Amino acid sequence: MATPSTRLSLIGLAKRLAKEGVLDETEAAHASEAEAVRDVSLVAYLVETAGLDAAQIALCASTEFGLPVFDLEALDAELLSMHGVSEQIIRKYRALPLFRRGNRLFAAVSDPTDYRALDEIKFGSGLSTEAVLVPHDKLSAMLAKVLANSENQPLDAINDADLDALLVQEQEDSDPSTDTNSSNIDVDDAPVVRYVNKLLLDAINKGASDLHFEPYEKRYRVRYRVDGILREMAAPPPGLANRLAARVKVLARLDIAERRIPQDGRIKLKVSRNRAVDLRVSTCPTLYGEKIVMRVLDGGSGLLTVDQLGFTDAQKELFEHNLQKPYGMVLITGPTGSGKTMTLYAGLKELNEPGINISTAEDPVEIVMEGVNQVNVNVKAGLTFAAALRSFLRQDPDVILIGEIRDLETAEIAVKAAQTGHMVLATLHTNDAPQSITRLMNMGVPSYNVAAALNLIMAQRLARRLCKHCKQPQDIPRQTLLREGFTEEEIDAGLTVYDAVGCDHCTGGYKGRVGIYQVMPISDDMRKIIMHEVSDIEIAAQAKREGIADLVRAGLDKVREGITSLGEIHRITKD
Numbered sequence: 001m002a003t004p005s006t007r008l009s010l011i012g013l014a015k016r017l018a019k020e021g022v023l024d025e026t027e028a029a030h031a032s033e034a035e036a037v038r039d040v041s042l043v044a045y046l047v048e049t050a051g052l053d054a055a056q057i058a059l060c061a062s063t064e065f066g067l068p069v070f071d072l073e074a075l076d077a078e079l080l081s082m083h084g085v086s087e088q089i090i091r092k093y094r095a096l097p098l099f100r101r102g103n104r105l106f107a108a109v110s111d112p113t114d115y116r117a118l119d120e121i122k123f124g125s126g127l128s129t130e131a132v133l134v135p136h137d138k139l140s141a142m143l144a145k146v147l148a149n150s151e152n153q154p155l156d157a158i159n160d161a162d163l164d165a166l167l168v169q170e171q172e173d174s175d176p177s178t179d180t181n182s183s184n185i186d187v188d189d190a191p192v193v194r195y196v197n198k199l200l201l202d203a204i205n206k207g208a209s210d211l212h213f214e215p216y217e218k219r220y221r222v223r224y225r226v227d228g229i230l231r232e233m234a235a236p237p238p239g240l241a242n243r244l245a246a247r248v249k250v251l252a253r254l255d256i257a258e259r260r261i262p263q264d265g266r267i268k269l270k271v272s273r274n275r276a277v278d279l280r281v282s283t284c285p286t287l288y289g290e291k292i293v294m295r296v297l298d299g300g301s302g303l304l305t306v307d308q309l310g311f312t313d314a315q316k317e318l319f320e321h322n323l324q325k326p327y328g329m330v331l332i333t334g335p336t337g338s339g340k341t342m343t344l345y346a347g348l349k350e351l352n353e354p355g356i357n358i359s360t361a362e363d364p365v366e367i368v369m370e371g372v373n374q375v376n377v378n379v380k381a382g383l384t385f386a387a388a389l390r391s392f393l394r395q396d397p398d399v400i401l402i403g404e405i406r407d408l409e410t411a412e413i414a415v416k417a418a419q420t421g422h423m424v425l426a427t428l429h430t431n432d433a434p435q436s437i438t439r440l441m442n443m444g445v446p447s448y449n450v451a452a453a454l455n456l457i458m459a460q461r462l463a464r465r466l467c468k469h470c471k472q473p474q475d476i477p478r479q480t481l482l483r484e485g486f487t488e489e490e491i492d493a494g495l496t497v498y499d500a501v502g503c504d505h506c507t508g509g510y511k512g513r514v515g516i517y518q519v520m521p522i523s524d525d526m527r528k529i530i531m532h533e534v535s536d537i538e539i540a541a542q543a544k545r546e547g548i549a550d551l552v553r554a555g556l557d558k559v560r561e562g563i564t565s566l567g568e569i570h571r572i573t574k575d
Contacts, residue, residue, distance in 0.1 A: 013042060013060070013061060013064055013065075013112075013113055016060045016061070016063060016064040017046075017057065017060050041094070041110075041111040041113070041114045042111055042113060043057055043061070043110045043111035043113075043136050044094070044110070044111065044136060047110075047136040047137065048136075054110070054135040054136040054137040054138070055135050057110075057135070057136065058110065058133055058134065058135040058136070061111075061112055061133055062133050065112045065133075067112055067131055067132070067133040068132060068133060069133050069134065069135075070098070070108060070132045070133065070134050071134075071138075072108060072134050072138045072139065072141075072142045073138065075098070075142070083097045083100060083105055083125045083127070085097050085120075085121050085124040085125050086124055087147065089120045089121065089124055090143065090146075090147070091143075091147065092120075093114065093116060093117035093120055093121075094109075094110070094117070094139065094140070094143065095107050095108065095109045095114075095117035095118070095120075095121055096108040096139065096142060096143055096146060097121060097125065098132060100127065103127055103128055104127060104128045104129075104130055105121065105122075105125050105127040105128065105129050105130070106129075106130050106131075106132050107121050107129055107130070107131060107132065108132050108133075108134045108139055108142070109131050109132070109133065109134070109139070110133070110134055110135065110136035110139045111136075112131050112133060118130075118131055192240065192243045192244060192247050193247060195236065195240075195244075196244060196247045196248060196251075199211065199222060199233075199234065200269060200279070200294075202224075202233070203224050203233075203294075203296065204269070204277060204296060204298070206224060206226055207226060207227075208224035208225055208226050208296060209225050209226070209228075209295070209296055209337060210224070210225040210230075210293060210294065210295050210296065210337075211223070211224055211225075211279075211292075211293070211294040211296070212224075212225075212230065212291070212292075212293050213244060213245070213248065213291065213292040213293075213294075214286075214291050215238065215241040215245075215286065215288045215289030215290070215291065216238070216288055217238075217287075217288050218238060219235060219238055220235065220236050220237065220238040220240065220241050220244075221234070221235050222234040222235070222236065225337075226507065227464045227507065227510055227511075227512065227513055228337065228462055228464060228513060228572075229464070229508075231507075238288075241288070241289040241290075242289060242290075244292075245259075245283070245289065245290045245292060248267075248281060248283075248292050248294070249263070249265070249281075249283065251267045251281075252265030252266060252267050252279075252281040253265055254281070254283065259285055259289075259290055260285055261285065262282065262283055262284045262285070263282075263283045264280075264281065264282050264283075265281045266278060266279065266280055266281060266364070267279040267281060267294070277296060277297070277298045278296075278297040278298075278364070278366075279294045279295065279296060279297070280294065280295040280297060280364060281293075281294050282294075282295075297364065297366045303342075303345055303346070303349060303367060303369070304342055304346050305346055305349060306319065306320060306346045306347065306349075306350060308346075309342075309343060309346055309515050309517075310514040310515035310516070310517070310558075311515070311517060311519075312554075312557065314519075315517050315519040318456065318519050318521055319347065319456070319458065319519060320350065322455045322456040322521065323347050323350060323351060323423075325423065325455055326421065326423065327418060327419070327420070327421045327422055327423055328418050328423065328424070328453060328454070328455035329414065329415070329418040329423075329424040329425075329426065329453045329454050329455060330347070330423070330424070330425050330426075330455055330456045330457075330458070331426055331427070331428055331436055331454065331456070331457045331458070332344055332425070332426070332427045332428075332458050332460065333427065333428045333429070333430045333431075333432070333433060333435075333436045333457065333458070333459045333460075334427075334429075334430075334459055334460045334461060335429065335431075335461075336429070337462070338460050338461050338462055339460060339462045339513075339515055340427045340460065341362075341366050341367065341403075341427070342367075343458070343460060343515070344401060344425050344427065345367045345369065347425060348360075348369060348372060348399070348401060348425070349369070351399055351423075352369065352371050352372060354371075356398045356399060357373075357395070357396055357397050357398045357399070358371070358372045358373065358397070358398065358399040358400075358401070359372070359373040359374075359375070359392045359395065359397050359399075359400055359401070360372060360373070360374045360375065360400070360401035360402075360403070361375045361377055361385050361388035361389060361392070361400075361401070361402055361403060362374065362375070362376065362377065362401070362403035363376070363377035363379075363385070363403050363404065364376050364377075373395075375388050377403070384410075385402060385403070385404070385405075385406065385407075385410040386407075386409040386410045386413055389402065389410065389413040389414065389417065390413065392417075393413075393417060393422075397417075397422055398422065398423065399422070399423045399424075399425065400414075400417055400422055400423070400424050400425070401424075401425045401426070402414055402424065402425070402426040402427070403426075403427065404426070404427050404428070404429070405426050405427070405428050405440075405443075407443070408443045408444040408445070411440055411443050411444075411445050412444075412445060414426055414453075415440075415445055415449045415450070415453040416449075418453040418454075418455075419449070419452055419453050424453075428440075430459070431459070432459045432518055432536075432540070432550065432551060433457040433458065433459040433518050433519075433520040433543070433548075434520070434536040434537075434539035434540040434543060435536045436457050436459070437450060437454070437457070437530055437536065437539055438535065438536045438539070441533060447530055447531050447532075447533045448531050450530055451522070451526075451527040451528075451530040451531050452527075454522045454530075455521070455522060456519070456520070456521050456522065457520045457522070458517055458518065458519050458520070459517070459518040459520075459551055460515055460516060460517045460518070460551075461515070461516045461551060461555075461572040461573065462513040462514070462515060462516070462572070463513060463514055463515075463516050463555065463558060463563075463564045463568050463569065463572055464510035464511075464512070464513055464564060464568050465510060465511060465512040465513060465514050465563060465564060466498055466499075466500055466509065466510060466562070466563065466564055466565055467500070467501075467502075467503060467505055467506035467509055467510060467511045468511075469503050469505040469506065470500075470501040470502060470503035470505070470506065470509060471498040471499065471500065471501060471509065471562070471565075472498060472499055472501050473496050473497070473498055473499075474497045474498065474499045474566070476497055476566075478491060481495065481497070484556065484566060485552060485553060485556050486556060486560070490560060495560060496562065497559055497560075497565075497566055498559075498562050498565060499565050499566075499567070500565055500567070500568075509565075510568070514558060514563055514564060516551055516554050516555045516558060516569075516572065516573070517551075517554055518548065518549065518550050518551045518554055519548070520543050520548050521548075523546060525542065525546070526539070526542055526543070526546070529542055551572075551573045552569070552573045552574065555568075555569035555572070555573050556569065
């Protein structure tokens with residue numbers, strides 16, 4: 001039943017509609033009287049049942065109640081935050097939180113006489129709530145978009161108080177004995193709990209790949225790696241060092257009393273009902289406390305296709321051609337964080353068909369793919385890469401993916417699998433493609449087996465993309481461009497080199513990253529020199545004779561296309 005104030009507001013709105021000619025007086029009286037027995041608001045009834053114009057009603061309500069009319073079409077539904085208001089309240093009262101200023105929350109409503117909606121939003125958010133008027137049809141359309149996205153809501157839509165409940169501790173790999181005193185830390189260090197939660201939330205919202213917690217003698221800093229670059233994001237008091245470390249260790253189910261040796265653990269952050277972000281935690285004792293590094297493994301962030309990786313047409317053709325071979329090895333090489341796993345899974349996406357048996361061994365599994373048998377390596381339990389591979393070979397595999405070749409035993413099994421009718425995809429940590437060959441031989445794999453097993457080696461780096469909003473052409477002398485590696489033909493064709501500037505759309509002139517690749521197929525001539533156990537310098541010379549671009553040349557091509565800067569290519573490829 002409507003309250004007296006609500007009743008007066010209804011009568012006032014009905015009279016205003018009659019005065020403006022939207023309704024006649026009889027219809028206005030009937031509408032205001034009938035609202036008391038309907039399960040919808042007056043405005044919803046007039047638009048959805050009576051068929052009146054929503055924009056006209058909004059203008060009349062604006063005049064009557066002195067509220068601004070807001071254009072919802074200027075907002076992106078995916079960027080809106082719920083601000084702690086439950087989905088049930090939004091559905092029931094058809095009111096949408098828009099933005100916050102201080103302790104005031106502005107909510108979109110189409111019927112300003114429905115005071116219950118504002119009261120419920122105020123209760124849910126804990127903030128003073130003010131109405132913003134919008135046409136009923138546009139509000140309904142925006143609500144449909146927001147509620148459709150609710151299962152994959154961004155983390156900034158989560159209450160600070162609720163975030164801790166989303167941290168799901170991994171049970172199966174933990175030792176219950178490490179939980180001693182964890183409850184005391186949670187209770188006694190509530191500010192630290194909220195602070196760590198905030199750091200996690202902020203890092204994931206910014207797209208960070210790693211978080212670094214670093215104690216020093218007179219300061220403590222927290223850095224995020226965003227687009228491959230570490231940036232200082234917070235500087236908590238150094239006296240909090242042990243408490244911050246203890247909080248993270250509790251979440252990762254590590255031994256909080258052990259500070260003398262490194263420890264490894266995992267945290268799972270449940271983002272929504274069908275998506276979770278894993279955080280791989282590593283602690284290391286330093287001079288002034290424990291440094292903690294957390295790697296963000298977001299399996300739900302979206303899997304790229306081969307077309308989206310940044311290959312040239314020729315590189316893409318070589319990669320796809322070698323993926324489709326029935327046996328042999330495709331090796332991806334590069335430093336940690338260079339995108340090797342994403343490249344492998346883009347390839348797996350093309351191979352993943354009902355008629356193909358695919359198995360992977362990874363440490364840990366970073367991307368979950370339906371239809372692929374994925375195994376998490378667990379060295380403590382005896383499940384090593386080599387043990388997983390031996391098991392795969394007894395399970396009728398077509399394609400095997402190895403997260404990393406770390407030792408001779410794993411390398412030998414991978415090479416033998418590639419020689420016996422299986423397609424093997426693997427990664428290796430080397431600087432470029434030629435060095436991968438000598439690395440395998442240095443591990444102890446015979447050169448003739450390396451030559452026979454390899455089909456393709458691909459080295460890669462990730463370069464930051466120039467921001468399209470602020471990048472500016474550089475004036476670089478011709479001789480400098482020639483020294484950098486550009487050809488006379490490229491310069492004469494009107495080469496333009498851009499540099500980073502910086503604006504509101506980016507970070508330091510860059511936004512996002514693009515892959516830089518050296519794609520080296522193993523030709524018959526290359527196999528011959530591999531069998532002679534030559535150095536990586538001689539292998540690189542042979543690759544150059546075969547027209548294979550190295551990483552520097554591949555980077556210069558991206559500079560010529562205006563995708564990245566010359567300084568960025570220097571950073572990732574040059575000594």
